[in-house]
Amino acid sequence: MTTGGQGGAPRTLAEDLRARDDDALAVLLRARPDLLAPVPTDLTQLATRAATRTSVLRALDHLDAFTQQTAEALALTVDGCPYETLRGLMTGRTDGTRFGEPLDPEVAAAVVDALPRAVAELRERGLVWGEEDRLRLVRTARDVLAPSASMPSATGLGPSVAEATSGMSPARLQEVLADAGLAATHDPSSAITALAGLFADPERFEELLAQAPEAARAVLDRLVWGPPYGEVRDATAAVRAAGATTPVQWLLARGLLLPAGPHNVVLPREAALALRAGRAHRTPQPLPPPLEPVPRTERTVNATAAGQALTAVRTVTDVLKEWQSGGPAVLRAGGISVRDLRRTASALDLTEPQAAFWLEVAYAAGLIATDGELDEAYAPTPAADEWLLLPAEQQWTVLATAWLSATRTPGLVGTRDPKGRALAALGPDLDRSLAPQVRRGALRLLAALPAGSAAGREDLLARLRWDRPLRAGADALRDDLLGWTLEDAETLGVTGRGALAAQARPLLDPDQKSGTGADRAAALLAPLLPEPLDHVLLQADLTAVAPGPLIAPLAETLGVLADIESKGGATVYRFTPDSVRRALDAGRTAAELQAFLTEHSRTPVPQPLSYLIDDVARRHGTLRVGAAAAYLRCDDDALLAELLADRRASGLGLRRLAPTVLAAQTDPSTLLDRLRAMGLAPAAESADGDVLITRPDARRTPPRAAPVPVPDGPPVPDTALLGLAVKAIRAGDRAATAVHRAPADPPPGLPRTPAADTLATMQSAVLTGESLWIGYVNAEGNATQRVIAPVRVEGGYVTAYDHTADEVRTFAIHRITGVSELAEDPA
Numbered sequence: 001m002t003t004g005g006q007g008g009a010p011r012t013l014a015e016d017l018r019a020r021d022d023d024a025l026a027v028l029l030r031a032r033p034d035l036l037a038p039v040p041t042d043l044t045q046l047a048t049r050a051a052t053r054t055s056v057l058r059a060l061d062h063l064d065a066f067t068q069q070t071a072e073a074l075a076l077t078v079d080g081c082p083y084e085t086l087r088g089l090m091t092g093r094t095d096g097t098r099f100g101e102p103l104d105p106e107v108a109a110a111v112v113d114a115l116p117r118a119v120a121e122l123r124e125r126g127l128v129w130g131e132e133d134r135l136r137l138v139r140t141a142r143d144v145l146a147p148s149a150s151m152p153s154a155t156g157l158g159p160s161v162a163e164a165t166s167g168m169s170p171a172r173l174q175e176v177l178a179d180a181g182l183a184a185t186h187d188p189s190s191a192i193t194a195l196a197g198l199f200a201d202p203e204r205f206e207e208l209l210a211q212a213p214e215a216a217r218a219v220l221d222r223l224v225w226g227p228p229y230g231e232v233r234d235a236t237a238a239v240r241a242a243g244a245t246t247p248v249q250w251l252l253a254r255g256l257l258l259p260a261g262p263h264n265v266v267l268p269r270e271a272a273l274a275l276r277a278g279r280a281h282r283t284p285q286p287l288p289p290p291l292e293p294v295p296r297t298e299r300t301v302n303a304t305a306a307g308q309a310l311t312a313v314r315t316v317t318d319v320l321k322e323w324q325s326g327g328p329a330v331l332r333a334g335g336i337s338v339r340d341l342r343r344t345a346s347a348l349d350l351t352e353p354q355a356a357f358w359l360e361v362a363y364a365a366g367l368i369a370t371d372g373e374l375d376e377a378y379a380p381t382p383a384a385d386e387w388l389l390l391p392a393e394q395q396w397t398v399l400a401t402a403w404l405s406a407t408r409t410p411g412l413v414g415t416r417d418p419k420g421r422a423l424a425a426l427g428p429d430l431d432r433s434l435a436p437q438v439r440r441g442a443l444r445l446l447a448a449l450p451a452g453s454a455a456g457r458e459d460l461l462a463r464l465r466w467d468r469p470l471r472a473g474a475d476a477l478r479d480d481l482l483g484w485t486l487e488d489a490e491t492l493g494v495t496g497r498g499a500l501a502a503q504a505r506p507l508l509d510p511d512q513k514s515g516t517g518a519d520r521a522a523a524l525l526a527p528l529l530p531e532p533l534d535h536v537l538l539q540a541d542l543t544a545v546a547p548g549p550l551i552a553p554l555a556e557t558l559g560v561l562a563d564i565e566s567k568g569g570a571t572v573y574r575f576t577p578d579s580v581r582r583a584l585d586a587g588r589t590a591a592e593l594q595a596f597l598t599e600h601s602r603t604p605v606p607q608p609l610s611y612l613i614d615d616v617a618r619r620h621g622t623l624r625v626g627a628a629a630a631y632l633r634c635d636d637d638a639l640l641a642e643l644l645a646d647r648r649a650s651g652l653g654l655r656r657l658a659p660t661v662l663a664a665q666t667d668p669s670t671l672l673d674r675l676r677a678m679g680l681a682p683a684a685e686s687a688d689g690d691v692l693i694t695r696p697d698a699r700r701t702p703p704r705a706a707p708v709p710v711p712d713g714p715p716v717p718d719t720a721l722l723g724l725a726v727k728a729i730r731a732g733d734r735a736a737t738a739v740h741r742a743p744a745d746p747p748p749g750l751p752r753t754p755a756a757d758t759l760a761t762m763q764s765a766v767l768t769g770e771s772l773w774i775g776y777v778n779a780e781g782n783a784t785q786r787v788i789a790p791v792r793v794e795g796g797y798v799t800a801y802d803h804t805a806d807e808v809r810t811f812a813i814h815r816i817t818g819v820s821e822l823a824e825d826p827a
Contacts, residue, residue, distance in 0.1 A: 009130070009131050009134065010129060010130060010131075012047065013047040013050065013051060013126065013129050013138065014043050014044045014046075014047035014048075016047075016129035016130065017043045017046060017047055017126070017129075018043050018733065022723075022726045022727075022730070024124070025726045025729070026719075026722045026723070026726055027124050028050075028124060028125065028126050029717065029722055029725060029726070030716055030717065030722060031059070031062075031124060031125045032050065032055065032058070032059050032125060032126065033713065033714040033715060033716050033717055034054075034055055034058060034713060034714050035049050035050055035055065036714070036717060036721075036725055037714055039725050039728050039729065039808060040729055040732070041729075041732040041736075041801075041806060041807065041808075042729060042732040042733040042735070042736040043729060043730075043733040044733070044736065046729060047126075050126040050138070051138050051139065051140050052140065053140050053144070056127070056138060056140040056141050056144065057144065058713060059125050059126070059127055060127070060141065060144065060145075061468070061470070062468060063121070063122075063125075063468075063469075064288075064466060064467055064468065064469075065285045065465070065466045065467075065469050066114055066118055066284065066285050066286050066287075066466075067118040067121050067122060068154075068469055069090070069118075069154075069280070069281050069284060069285065070086070070090065070115065070118040070119060070122065071122055071127060071128075071137065071141060071145055072145050072153055072154055072155050072280065072281070073086060073089040073090055073155070073280040073281070074086060074122075074128065074135060074137040074142075074145075075137055075141065075142045075144075075145035075146040075153065076089060076146065076147075076153075076155070076157065076269070076273075076280055077089070079136055079137075079142075080130065080134040080135070080136055081134070081135045081136075081137075082132075082133050082134070082135070083119070083132045083133065083135060086115070086119070086135060087111075087112065087115055088278055089278065089279065089280040090111050090115060090279070090280065090281070090284055091103055091108045091111050091112065091279065091284075092108075092276065092277040092278045092279030093202065093277045093278045093279075101276075101277070101282075102277065103279060103284070107284060107286065110286040110287050111284050111286045113286070114286035114287065115286075119135065122137075126138070127141050147159055147228075147269060155226070155280050155281055156225050156226020156227060156228065156272075156282070157226065157228060157269045157272050157273070157280070158226075158227075158228030158229065158260075158266045158267055158268060158269055158272065159266065159268065159269060160196070160268060160269045160270065161192055161195050161196045161199070161255070161258070161268045161269070161270055161271075162192050162196070164258040164259075164260065164266055164268050165188075165192055165195075165258060168188075168258075168259070170187075170188045170191070172238055173188055173191040173192070173195075174191060175238065175240060175253075176191075176195065176253070176254065176255040177191055177194060177195060177255075179240060179241035179253045179254050179255075180195065180198060180208065180254040180255055181208065182194050182195070182198060195255050196268075196270045199268070199270035199271045199273075199274045200270055200273075200274065202274065205271075205274045208254065208256075212250065212251075212256075213247060213250060215247035216247035216248075216250045216251050216256075218247070219247050219248060219251060219257075220251070220256065220267065220271075220275060223267040223272070224267065224272055224275045224276060225276070225282045228266050228267040228269075228272060229260060229264055229265070229266050230248075230257070230264065230265050230266075230267075231263055231264055231265075232248050232263060232264070232265055233263065234262070234263070235252070235259040235260065235261060235262060235263055235264055235265045236259045236261075236262055239252050239253045240253055241253040241254065248265065251265075252265065255268070255271075256268075256271055285466060288463055288466045288467065289459065289462040289463050289466055290459075291445060291448070291449060291455045291459050291460070291463060292455065292456065292459055293449045293450055293453035293454070293455060294453060294454040294455060294456065294498065294499075295450075295452070295453055296452045296453060296454055296496075296497050296498070296499045297452060298451050298452030298499075298502070299452075300452075300496070300497065301452045301495075301496040301497055301499040301500075301501055301502075302496060302501050302502050302503065302528060303496070303528060304496030304497055304501075305493045305494065305495060305496030305501030305503065305504065306493065306496075306501070306503065306525060306528035306529055307493070308490065308491065308492065308493035308496065309392075309393075309396040309400075309492070309493030309503075309525060309529070310392060310396075310493075310529055310530075310549065311493070312358075312361075312396060312399055312491070312492050312493050313392050313395045313396055313399070314549070314567070315348065315350075315358050316358060316361065316362050316365075316367065316395075316399060317388065317555075318348050319344075319348065319358055319359065319362050319368070320362070320367060320368070320380045320384050320388065321559060322344060322347050322348060323344075323368060323378060323379060323380060324379075324380055324699060325699050326371075326377055326379055326699045327340075327368065327377055327378035327379050328340030328343070328344070328377060328378060329375065329376065329377045330370050330376040330377060330378065331424060331427070333421075333424070333427065333428070334424070334426070334427045334428040334429075335423075335424030335425055335426045335427025335428070336359075336378065336424060336425055336426055337424070338422075338424075341355060341356060341359075341413075341424075341425050344359070349567075352413075352414070353410070353411075353413065353414070354491075355425075356410045356413040356414075356425040357410040357488060357491065359410075359425050359426060360406070360408050360410040360413075360425065360426065360430070361399055361402065361403055361406075361410075361492070362399075363408070363426055363706075363707065364402040364403060364406035364408055364706060364707060365387070365398050365399055365402035365706060366381060366383050366402075366704060366705060366706030366707075367380060367381060367383060367384040367387055368380055368381060368384065368701075369381050369701045369704035370701065370704075371699075371701040371702070372701065372702060378426065379699045379700060379701050380699070380700055380701070381700065381701045381703070381704045382700055382701070382702075382703050382704075383703075383704070384700075385700070388552060388556075389552055391522075391526070392529055392532070392549065393521075393522040393523075393525040393526040393529060394518075394522050396493065396522070396525060397507070397518040397519075397521050397522045397525075398518075399492065400492060400493075400494055400504065400507055400521070401507060401518055402706065403439075403488065403492060403494075404436065404439055404440060404443075404507060404508075405436050405709055406435070406436065406707075406709055407431045407432055407433055407435050407436060407709040407710045407711075408430045408431055408432075408435075408707065408709075409430050409431070409432045409435050409481065409484065410425070410430070410484070410488070411480065411481075411483075411484035411488075412429075412430050412432070413425045413427075413430070417429055431709070431710040432477065432481070432710075433709075433710050433711060433712035434470075434474065434477060434478060434481060434712065435481055436709060436712075437468075437712060438464065438478055438481040438482055438485055439481075439485045439489075440508060441464050441467060441468075442460050442464065442482055442485050442486065442489075443485075443489065443494065443495075443500055443504070443508055444508055445460055445463055445464075446460075446495065446499065446500040447500050447505055447508055449499075449500075451502065452499050453499055454495075454497060454498030454499040455498070457482065457483065457486060460482060460486075461478075461479060461482055464478060464482065465478075486498070494507075502524055503521050503524035503525040503528065504521060505521075506518070506520035506521040506524070507521050529549075530548045530549055531548075532548070532549050532550060532551045532552075533546065533547065533548045533549065533550055533551065533554075534550070534551050534554060534600065535554075535600050535601060535602045536550070536554075536558065536573070536600060536601055536602070537601065537602055537603050538597065538601040538603050538604070538605055538606055538609060539603075539606065540606040540607075540608060541608075542574060542575045542576070542606075542608055542609055542612065543565065543572055543573060543574050543575070544558065544562060544572070544573040544575070544601070545570050545571070545572055545573075546558075546570060546571040546572075546573065547570045548570070550571075554600055557583075557596060558573055558600075560579075560582055560583050560586055561573075561575065561579060561580065561582070561583040561588075561593065561596075562574055562575045562576075562579050563576060563578075563579050575609055575612060577612065577615075577616050577681075578676070580593070580612060580613055580616040580617075581616055581620060581676070581681050584616065584617060584620045584621075584681075584683075585683070585684075589617070590613050590614055590617035593613050593617075594610060594613060597609070616681060619680070619681040620681045620683060621681070621682075621683035622634060622635075622636060622639065622681070622682075623639070623675065623680060623681075623682035623683070625668050625671050625672050625675070625682050625683070625684050625685065630663075630664040630666055630667055630668045630670075630671045631657070631661060631662065631663050631664065632654070632661065632662040632663075632664065632671070632682070633660060633661050633662075633685070634660055634662075635660055636660075637659045637660055640656065640659075640660065640662055643662070644656065644662070646678065648674075648678050649674070649678070651674075652664050652665065652666055652671060652674060653665025653666065668684060672684060724791055724792055724799070727766075727769070727791040727792070728791050728799075728801050728808045730769060731769065731771070731789030731790075731791060731800070731801035732789075732801045732806075732808075734769070734771065734789065735771065735787075735789065735801065735803040735806075750775030750783055750785060750817045750818065751773060751774060751775045751785070751817060751818035751819055751820040752775070752817055752818040753817075753818035753819055753820075755813075755814075757818075757819075758813065758816055758818060758819050759793070759813060761819045761821075762790050762793050762798050762813070762819065763790075763793050765789070765790045766790045766791065766792060766793055769789065770789070770821070771787055771788065771789045771803065772787070772788055772789075772790065772819045772820065772821060773785065773786075773787055773819065773820040773821070774786050774787075774788055774811075774816050774817075774818070774819050774820075775816065775817035775818050776811060776815055776816055776817070777815050777817060778815065783817070784804075786802055786803075786804045786805075787802075787803040787804055788800035788801065788802050788803065788804075788809075788811070789801040789803070791808070793813075796812065796813050796814065797810050797811065797812055797813060798810070798811050798813055798816075
């Protein structure tokens with residue numbers, strides 16, 4: 001069946017797609033995944049969907065700068081443009097014309113070399129179709145890219161002569177022809193053709209311009225590369241050459257400028273192209289801007305990045321510890337308040353922007369989330385406990401992978417949205433779908449440089465702009481995103497001194513989602529990190545020095561028993577009565593604490609520290625606080641009497657119920673805090689009188705998934721899905737274009753074949769693409785006959801295009817009574 005026009009050339013985009021092989025269709029669907037939602041029923045529907053305005057705009061937005069310039073040049077031509085004409089628009093004339101800036105020979109050569117690649121990419125994306133001698137831009141793309149009377153294009157060209165003269169009277173058109181030195185015509189259409197032909201003829205056009213005054217040429221020079229519009233006092237006045245007194249009037253009289261409104265003139269497209277020596281763009285960009293590598297020492301880069309990676313892990317660990325007993329409340333609009341962000345930053349010894357960044361990284365990794373309670377607040381998730389037990393290199397890969405794919409943008413915290421509202425950390429309005437693309441794009445550019453090399457920010461920005469030109473607003477956002485990316489990558493340890501670290505390169509591989517890239521990154525990072533220590537150095541001044549990172553159990557216990565006094569290459573912990581009481585509250589005894597310190601210290605346990613532990617333990621739990629409104633219980637009635645007489649306890653509303661029991665008019669938690677502030681060491685007890693053990697990791701959210709990034713369009717389908725989609729589209733297209741007839745001798749009733757033959761025939765039809773006649777009994781017991789084109793047989797089911805229902809459906813093989821091949825199409 002012939003699908004093309006004369007000589008087999010396709011007449012429509014659908015016919016062009018029909019002539020492509022399955023691999024080419026898969027390339028189209030991978031480049032434009034929006035075409036798969038839902039899977040088109042046939043190639044005609046696929047072509048129709050590929051030509052819709054929304055899909056075309058999305059496809060154009062994902063082209064590089066030169067491919068976009070190629071599409072813009074095609075939009076200037078008539079439908080069915082020869083390849084040579086397109087190449088002339090991209091390189092311009094080289095015949096030594098007087099007007100027009102000649103293109104640099106090296107650039108022209110690069111344009112010639114790059115043009116086939118650009119045309120091939122446009123063809124692959126379904127934006128261009130047809131043979132080389134009749135290239136056709138999809139009509140919707142032409143409408144978007146071609147300059148018109150209302151919208152100049154990115155080329156800086158204006159409307160054509162025909163469009164600019166659409167409102168001009170026939171008499172006025174003849175006057176313009178006469179003043180331009182052309183013969184009169186018998187209708188407006190031929191007049192427009194004659195004027196456009198004058199501009200397209202280099203010799204005659206040069207003769208006309210030779211008569212122009214210098215001031216008129218200066219006007220043309222200002223408009224030639226765009227914008228093509230100028231403002232004048234009276235653009236619609238019918239000026240003749242004999243009466244022209246100004247440069248603009250000289251040009252208007254001869255049609256070199258045409259009225260575009262009462263006070264505006266426009267340089268028509270044909271005249272502008274002649275002045276440009278036939279070139280559509282002033283500066284074609286056939287090659288991406290070069291990246292000038294800034295050499296660094298690879299070893300220094302990797303070591304610097306590894307140090308930052310360790311700091312990143314420590315900082316996120318500190319965030320989890322800071323919020324382990326419950327984080328700040330969630331604002332009504334989402335996120336945390338400025339005060340809570342400031343408080344967290346102060347506790348972590350960070351600036352507010354730094355604190356916002358680490359909170360967002362922990363949130364993106366699923367380590368913190370909201371608890372879902374009535375008074376909603378933030379807290380670590382159960383996944384945080386698993387993360388804390390991982391080796392440092394694996395902890396870092398979790399953070400770096402989450403940051404790479406996250407659409408949340410910490411740099412926006414503190415700025416305002418279009419409505420003037422401040423954007424809060426962890427708030428709902430921080431997602432920017434462009435962020436992952438900028439991060440990965442910038443890092444891949446660094447990865448392409450020699451190992452250990454950095455690049456300047458402006459060079460990276462210029463390259464990103466070439467790879468994917470964006471509209472003005474989005475381009476400004478990308479500028480900010482690149483700055484934040486370079487800063488955040490350095491902070492996180494993905495780069496070191498501006499160069500991509502060797503341990504971060506595997507994270508950029510496409511297979512990193514399956515874990516392979518993360519595993520390789522962790523393996524490369526591990527040798528660069530210091531070995532976790534299982535000991536500290538106890539000092540006589542009630543401090544402990546950790547000369548490096550500690551193993552997780554030691555760091556966790558020591559973090560409860562002591563307060564961190566300073567961080568750096570070595571961490572200094574300080575023991576205080578409050579920190580020791582905190583360990584006792586967590587269920588440790590004095591003997592266990594003494595044994596723990598003895599086991600993990602390379603120096604003997606100092607006597608002051610032993611005395612401190614024994615003294616706090618001796619007083620710990622002497623007072624018991626429980627819930628009545630609250631009560632105190634103590635075997636030492638003298639201590640209770642002393643407490644009743646203490647002025648600092650006057651606000652607690654204490655009164656004696658028994659020699660060893662006091663009642664209070666405040667809740668137990670407040671009572672505990674006030675007594676501890678008075679220097680006492682009370683312990684909380686349950687309703688049964690048992691001491692309550694409070695653990696620092698008691699507050700956790702229910703299981704929470706990490707936030708899902710906001711995608712920049714539909715996800716790219718995998719190879720398996722593409723294969724199935726192409727088969728389904730082909731099957732539907734065969735049904736739509738072929739003429740079938742019923743079998744010559746259809747079996748009486750439903751087709752009947754053995755199960756093994758049914759399965760074998762189905763599998764064969766998947767390979768050959770043939771359609772089959774089947775009998776099918778549904779779950780209700782209703783029997784039907786159907787014509788299907790099998791696409792996949794798997795797991796006891798066949799996925800096929802059902803010609804009867806005109807859709808892709810799944811059939812249970814055990815419900816198929818039998819199969820029969822269709823009769824061949826009539827000749």
